[in-house]
Amino acid sequence: MAGLIKGPALFLAQFAGDEAPYNNLENIAKWVSDLGYKGVQIPTFDPRLFDLDKAAESQTYCDEVKGICADAGLEITELSTHLQGQLVAVNPAYDAQFDAFAPEKVHGNPQARQEWAVDQVLKAAKASRNLGLDVAVSFTGSLAFPYLYPWPQRPEGLIEEAFTELGKRWTPILNAYEDAGVDLAYEIHPGEDTFDGTTFEMFVDAVGGHKRANILYDPSHFMLQQLDYLAFIDIYHDRIKAFHVKDAEFNPTGKQGVYSGYSSWMDRAGRFRSLGDGHIDFKGIFSKLSQYGYDSWAVLEWECCIKSPEQGAAEGVGFINDHIIETTDKAFDDFAGGAPDKQMLRDMMGIK
Numbered sequence: 502m503a504g505l506i507k508g509p510a511l512f513l514a515q516f517a518g519d520e521a522p523y524n525n526l527e528n529i530a531k532w533v534s535d536l537g538y539k540g541v542q543i544p545t546f547d548p549r550l551f552d553l554d555k556a557a558e559s560q561t562y563c564d565e566v567k568g569i570c571a572d573a574g575l576e577i578t579e580l581s582t583h584l585q586g587q588l589v590a591v592n593p594a595y596d597a598q599f600d601a602f603a604p605e606k607v608h609g610n611p612q613a614r615q616e617w618a619v620d621q622v623l624k625a626a627k628a629s630r631n632l633g634l635d636v637a638v639s640f641t642g643s644l645a646f647p648y649l650y651p652w653p654q655r656p657e658g659l660i661e662e663a664f665t666e667l668g669k670r671w672t673p674i675l676n677a678y679e680d681a682g683v684d685l686a687y688e689i690h691p692g693e694d695t696f697d698g699t700t701f702e703m704f705v706d707a708v709g710g711h712k713r714a715n716i717l718y719d720p721s722h723f724m725l726q727q728l729d730y731l732a733f734i735d736i737y738h739d740r741i742k743a744f745h746v747k748d749a750e751f752n753p754t755g756k757q758g759v760y761s762g763y764s765s766w767m768d769r770a771g772r773f774r775s776l777g778d779g780h781i782d783f784k785g786i787f788s789k790l791s792q793y794g795y796d797s798w799a800v801l802e803w804e805c806c807i808k809s810p811e812q813g814a815a816e817g818v819g820f821i822n823d824h825i826i827e828t829t830d831k832a833f834d835d836f837a838g839g840a841p842d843k844q845m846l847r848d849m850m851g852i853k
Contacts, residue, residue, distance in 0.1 A: 508799035510540030588618035590642030668707030748779030
């Protein structure tokens with residue numbers, strides 16, 4: 502019996518490069534397939550792998566992309582617009598850093614950069630539909646995150662105003678995803694204004710409860726916040742439409758905790774790790790996702806501070822395969838049951 506969860510799959514963003522086999526979709530797809538993966542999550546912001554503008558307009562191009570993946574024995578899991586989604590909402594404190602996510606022609610022009618980003622995320626809805634995909638993944642961006650810790654005290658209404666503005670910016674985009682029949686799964690991630698369950702609820706309220714506003718579940722970001730990532734599934738499973746399988750560890754000391762003292766990734770109390778090298782309870786995660794009927798992909802995202810991406814990718818195949826559950830339609834004591842008899846049931850309860 503097959504499991505509900507599909508996989509293993511690999512997010513290509515951290516692997517794309519100028520040298521073979523990472524330099525184009527055909528080469529990297531063969532490399533991924535040879536490792537044993539069954540799917541790839543494609544970053545739309547890397548022209549070495551994917552042309553988003555063309556994919557939004559050309560069914561022929563999308564068929565070619567699907568064919569390249571199929572020839573390697575792979576399916577496309579989702580299109581990613583993480584970098585473009587980030588630019589839908591940028592606090593001015595981050596302008597200089599986030600210009601690098603956009604074409605040079607819009608650098609130094611936040612309004613033009615935002616317009617470009619919105620257009621990109623809208624094109625991903627069309628491209629997803631052309632590829633036959635039902636889910637895309639992204640970030641919400643952030644207006645309020647620099648004011649995360651309330652010292653000095655935040656002016657009254659600042660957070661509410663931030664989410665109101667996020668709602669104005671994202672509702673038309675989500676309407677376009679509704680028209681395309683595609684869910685948009687936001688990665689719940691520090692640095693975004695949606696970084697935990699409370700802020701995700703604020704975002705959903707801001708977009709009027711939009712059914713296309715969903716979740717890319719990545720437990721590593723919850724580990725670093727010390728959030729109960731298993732309870733998160735209990736609460737939000739109806740909105741979880743995508744899954745990044747990424748490990749992390751948290752080792753607080755007498756010198757640092759969640760904020761990690763501005764240390765480098767290697768020296769932080771909270772660090773991303775390769776699968777199996779961190780503290781995440783993936784048996785619990787795969788069990789809960791299976792329990793609630795999650796039937797989409799388990800996608801490895803590699804961001805380890807120690808292990809190489811090549812080793813992390815190679816080891817990730819077996820790790821994910823070992824955690825995908827073959828779900829059952831039987832109860833453990835079915836052997837002791839009998840055919841239901843309505844009169845017997847009534848007699849057992851003394852009903853006349």
